Amino acid sequence: MxxxxxxxxxxxxxxxxxxxxxxxxxxxxxxxxxxxxxxxxxxxxxxxxxxxxxxxxxxxxxxxxxxxxxxxxxxxxxxxxxxxxxxxxxxxxxxxxxxxxxxxxxxxxxxxxxxxxxxxxxxxxxxxxxxxxxxxxxxxxxxxxxxxxxxxxxxxxxxxxxxxxxxxxxxxxxxxxxxxxxxxxxxxxxxxxxxxxxxxxxxxxLNPDPEASNMKIIRSVLQVDPSVGGNCTLCSNEKTTGASELYSSAAIRNFGLNKSQETAVLNCIATKDCHHQNMVKLIWGPPGTGKTKTVASLLFALLQMKCRTLTCAPTNVAVLGVTNRLMTLVRPTSECDTYGLGDIVLYGNGERMKIDDYEDLFDVFLDYRISVLSYCLAPLSGWKGSTKSMIQLLEDPKNQYQLYLNKEKEKGENDDDDDEHDSDEEGERKEGLFISMNASGSQAKVHKIENQGLKNSKQKFLKKVIDQTVKENKKKKPKDKAASQKFKHHKEEDNAACSKKNKMEKGNRVETCLTFDEFFLKELNSIGKRLIFCITSLYTHMPTSFIQKEVAKDMIRVCNMLQALGTLVRNVAATNDGLRDVLFGTQTAERRIRHFNELRVTRMECLVKLQHLQERIFLPNLTENYEIRSFCLKSACLIFCTVSSSSKLHTEGMEPLELLVIDEAAQLRECESTIPLQLPGLRHAILVGDEKQLPAMVQSKICEKAGFGRSLFERLLMFGHPKHLLNVQYRMHPSISLFPNTVFYGKKIMDGPNVKSVTYNKRFLEGSMFGSYSFIDINNGNEQIDNRCSTKNLLEVYVIAEIVSNLHKQSLVSKQKVRVGCISPYKAQVFAIQEKLGNTYSTDRDSDFSVNVRSVDGFQGGEEDVIIISTVRCNGNGSIGFLSNHQRTNVVLTRARHCLWILGNSATLVNSGSVWKKLVLDAKSRGCFYNAKDDKNLVQAISSALIELGQSDNLLNTDSVLFKTARGKVCLSDEFSKSYARIDPTGDDLVSKLAAINLKDEPSTSTRNYGN
Structure with a gap:
């Protein structure tokens, strides 16, 4: 491939x-x-x-x-x-x-x-x-x-x-x-x-083949006409609601969508049947409004209607997110186990996607599917060969045993020197499968299954195949004397059937053939596991157009029968009650063998069902991986991939797609949208996003000025293109959502009932400073530029470390699960916070206490219980650089669920005249503005930080945090400070002593003067 x-x-x-x-x-x-x-x-x-x-x-x-x-x-x-x-x-x-x-x-x-x-x-x-x-x-x-x-x-x-x-x-x-x-x-x-x-x-x-490219949608967006985004008038006049649309409407109503979400989904569903014009629909999803849930509900409806749809996003993370959400809707509604997943394909590079972290998506991941189907479609070891072998075994076990004995005899005569291959390996070679493992068991190779770029997931698949085909049940030993005698009798009969009492000399070793019971158990176990693996894989990974639902139900019944048959046979064999008599149909067996009728009926039903399935299942004749890949993509109803990966779908013979859904469309450069927009057969596109959040990254200042980062989503909105607004947010506590809703969305977003509930108001630390929303003023900081021209403020780093430490301590005491996010717009600050926190706290979101430190870009689409923002900038002229960007500010302020604490220098932010000035003034007017000196723990952290950073001279000022928070105060004259500087140039020793005095909880409020 x-x-x-x-x-x-x-x-x-x-x-x-x-x-x-x-x-x-x-x-x-x-x-x-x-x-x-x-x-x-x-x-x-x-x-x-x-x-x-x-x-x-x-x-x-x-x-x-x-x-x-x-x-x-x-x-x-x-x-x-x-x-x-x-x-x-x-x-x-x-x-x-x-x-x-x-x-x-x-x-x-x-x-x-x-x-x-x-x-x-x-x-x-x-x-x-x-x-x-x-x-x-x-x-x-x-x-x-x-x-x-x-x-x-x-x-x-x-x-x-x-x-x-x-x-x-x-x-x-x-x-x-x-x-x-x-x-x-x-x-x-x-x-x-x-x-x-x-x-x-x-x-x-951008340089398409004019004969092969599909320009229908691109032509519709050249000259933006707001009416193009609305409903087609011709369709409205002749519209009759189809059964599939009614079914989809009923289905999505079970997903708990609000009115705005449901309207958006139903409007997009109605678009699919329009053949009069090529439309682009916009779904506007502000933070926390359930955008991914809405998209997943739409895709579920399109899946029910068998509408071939491609879903793209700018990043692998976004693609995995929407695929995962769809799967949470599909799995619970499936009537037949995993049947139907073959209509869904997740396409991409497994390593880059880190697919091993998404085990629930293996069943729709294309490379995994190719590996599974290449095994199932193999003529000997796959479905056909395994079904044929099982039918022969159940239909005439005596003949199969005789073939086995003949083969053993031939092997003994012609292969005397080969004593390394036991009966298990010989049986597997007979079925066309050979699995070899190294001594450590860490590697496995399966015939005709090539490396598809999977690592752990591939090994898990191979392990699954091995478990299904190789693992042999331990032989059961006779439990009593009578059973032992019966066992001995049958073994003597079988030995007689094999030439010279079934013993073949191999060098100095004597090898004994399997008895009939042993042979039948082994074959039933080995073939049965392969067959069950093939059956479950086929109804999971084959498209529904090849396997109908009723056939899938029969396949599931056969799996259950095979498992029941295996249990019955093992029970009979374990008690040595005459498995041979049951299978050969001896007349006296019915009177003396328990479970006789049940075993006989199960065997015959299983045989009939298998023969029936053999006639009803027609699989494509595919041997190469690239053929299976093409087959899966052509047959799928829903395909998921990144926008850039969609270029690989422009292949000759690709079945036309009807709809394109682009998630996070506002993060996509318009020229990048042209890749999926030209796919063959595409008639309509649905763009989902929020232009008020982060746009696409543009490296070149020249390109940024030229508008290269503008998305198609944003350009359409510039001309008043209709959009479906999702207007209820379910993420943020109302005190957190108030500012962004007012400033960025004109108060169009309502708070959901869940966030307005009293139980949503959570306290993770004591004190009003650490309520649901607060701005914490840190005016002692000092911004620095690192070697990559990024800005950091180490004082804010120390304050964040102190807050996180206190959160962790409180979490241990209260046994309350807490997820913390630390965000900064500057990479240097992100690195500094990560370095300060080290490996002290888990980053696993499933742990009881987790801390994730990322940039604004890294947190797009994310959320945590507590968000701590470090604004970094601290200067006298109000310069804040790209911090003033409205889109970045919107993202950073809308990630928190329960608590949002913003750290910054209020004077710098107010002097900037930017949106941050509004934020500081808003915090003051709402009583959510606090000074770091108001918290004793933060004062200690700041004092320690200034000493460690060699900025202790700041603490010697009478207006420093050290003096402002002291109960009893020590003042130094200029002459004393200069004199002491000759002894202690850094001043750290003196500051440490003064800090120890000033931070004591003394009743005295007097001022001590030294050096006058």
Whole structure:
């Protein structure tokens, strides 16, 4: 499969127009470092467009400049770039100079120390620099011996191939080390620069094949007409509600949607049947309004209606979130176990998705499905072979046993030297399955199941197969003397049936064949487990168009029968009551064997049902993984993937999709939306998002100014495009939601009944300062710039550490589960908080006390019980940089459920004249403004922090937190301070002593003067 994908990727640069990779390869180091390289090329992106060509071309140079800016940014931090050493370079069979310089590189195996330090494993789409030194700066890439050389990773290592396929910007000169000839060889390193996968996907979408591309929806949004987003008048006139729509309406009403959510879902469902125009619907979901729940309910309805729908999102996290929510709706409503999940496909890279953390999604994850179906569709070990073997065993066990004896005899005669293969392995070879494990049991290989990029999940699957096919029940020993005699009698009969009392000499070892009972039990167990695995896998992973519901019900019944039959057979065999007599139909058996009728009936019913299923189940003849992949995608009703991954769905023969749903659409650059919008057959799109939260990230200042970060969602709203507002929020305590609702949403959002409940008002710390909402003023701080030009405020770091520590102590006392989130807009502050907290607290959200520290971008879509915000900025001129951004402010203020505590320098924020000024004044007017000096624990934390940070001179001022909070006060004259400074230059020793005096809970309020 990967080999095919690689071939397609290699054609990227061979189109008539210049490809994005060609631009990148053409840049010299001076070009990369030139921040103004495309200043005159990047134009302001229009709000309306004259044609589809005008639309696409408007994004071309902004995309090139954004790629250039991203590369420049990574070049500036080259000393910290990930590096791996190249062991060998060989010319690929596709090598066609001067443009198509394809090679295969193999990487040097790393030692344990290198692995521990963190190694670089190149991924598909990575742009790398090839150099003969480990670069410390950008100019190391342009050494005279090896000039500036770039390469693009074209795919992952194929089975049986030499190494990683790459496309190089220039011819590579490399001489491999040869110890025999005494050649030292060349040194070559691959240095990670950036990943171009997404941008190449956008480039292809902006340069479509005019004959193959679907421009219907894109044409509808060139000139924005508000009426296009409304309901179709022609459909309204001829509308008759169908049975499927009525069923879907009834189904979603069971999900507890509020009026605004239900209206949005039903309106979007009605859109699917419109063939008069191509519409784009907008669902506006402010924080906490149940946006994901609404989308999942919509998708559930579309699944019931068998409407082929693609659901995309900008990130893997968002895709997993909406898929997981849909599954919580689908599983409880399923009448037949996991039947129907074959209509749902989650598509993407398992490692990047971290799919192992989402075990509930394995049944819809495409790579896992391919592995399972490749096993089930195998002619011998899969459904067909296992069904045939079980029917033969149940229909004529005597004949099957005789075949076994003949095989053992033949093996004894012709294979005397082979004493390593026991009967289990021989039986499995007969069924076409061989599983081998290493000594530790940590690796497993199954015939025709290739590595799909899964790690733990793949191992779990293989373990499941092993458990289903190999594990053998322990043999039951006779319990009493009579049973022992009966057992001995049957064994003597079987031994007689096998030549020379069933004993075959193998060297110095004597091996005895299985008795009939042993053989039947083993075969029933082995084949039964394989068959049950295949049955459950097929009704789970095959689309409902191939397996009808009634057939699935019969499949479940057969599984139950096989399990019941196994239990009955084991019970009869364990008591040695004559299993042979039951299966061979001896007339006297009925009178003397318990469970005779039950076993006979179960066996016959199972046999009939299996034969019936054999006639009713028609599986596709697929042997290769890429064929199964295509089959799954073509047959699915709902497909989930990232927007960039949707480019891989533009394949020949792909069944048309009807609807596109883009979640978090406001975080998506408009040009990126063009990837899924052009999918074959697509008629309508539903965009879900909130333009008042974080937009897409744009690296280039030139592109940002040109409007490159604007989403299609935002542009449509600019022209009054209709939207369905979700107007009830269920996350924030009303005191938390009040400010963002007023400032950002014009008081259009209502608080849900759950957040208005008295029980929602939770207290995690004592004191009014730590109520549901508060601004805590910290005016002693000092903002600093780190080596990456990011800002931090270490005093706020210490205060956060103190608050978190107190929360943890209180949580242990109260045994109350608490989830804490610490947010800052600045990466330097995030790192500083993480470093201060260390590994003291769990980050696992399921633990009794968890703390997660992230940037604003990292918390988009997230929520916690308690949120602590560090605003960082502390200066005299009110400069707060991008902190003033309304969208970032909105996100940071809407993550908390029960408590939101904002730390900052009020003077700086008020002087900024930004939205933060409004917030500080609002907190004061509501009585939610507090000074850190009002809390004794925070005073101690601040004092300790100033001493540790070498800022103890701030504590010697009479207006410092140390003096303002003292009960009895010590004042120092200027002369005394100067004199003591000669003894204690840092002043730390004196401050520590004064702090000890001032922080004592003394009744005295007098002032002590020293040095006058």
């Amino acid at each position: 990967m080999k095919m994908a690689t071939t397609k990727k290699k054609k990227e640069g061979s189109k008539g127009h210049q490809g994005l990779v060609d631009f990148v390869f053409s840049w010299s180091i001076s070009d990369v470092m030139n921040e103004k390289l495309y200043t005159d090329k990047v134009k302001q992106i229009p709000e309306t467009f004259l044609s589809t060509t005008h639309y696409m071309q408007s994004f071309i140079y902004p995309l090139i400049e954004e790629t250039h800016a991203d590369l420049l940014s990574n070049m500036k931090t080259l000393s910290g770039a990930r590096v791996c050493e190249v062991f060998d370079v060989k010319i690929s069979k596709d090598y066609k100079p001067p443009k198509e310089l394809y090679y295969e590189i193999s990487l040097k195996q790393m030692g344990e120390n290198e692995k521990r330090e963190g190694s670089y494993e190149p991924q598909f789409g990575d742009l790398i620099a090839l150099t003969d030194v480990r670069p410390k700066c950008i100019f190391d890439l342009n050494r005279p011996k090896r000039p500036y050389l770039l390469a693009l990773i074209q795919g992952m290592k194929d089975e049986g191939s030499f190494g990683l396929p790459i496309l190089s910007s220039k011819a590579i000169e490399f001489e491999k080390q040869d110890n025999e000839k005494g050649k030292k060889g060349d040194k070559l390193f691959a240095v990670y620069l950036t990943n171009l996968t997404t941008n190449i996907g956008i480039w292809k979408a």
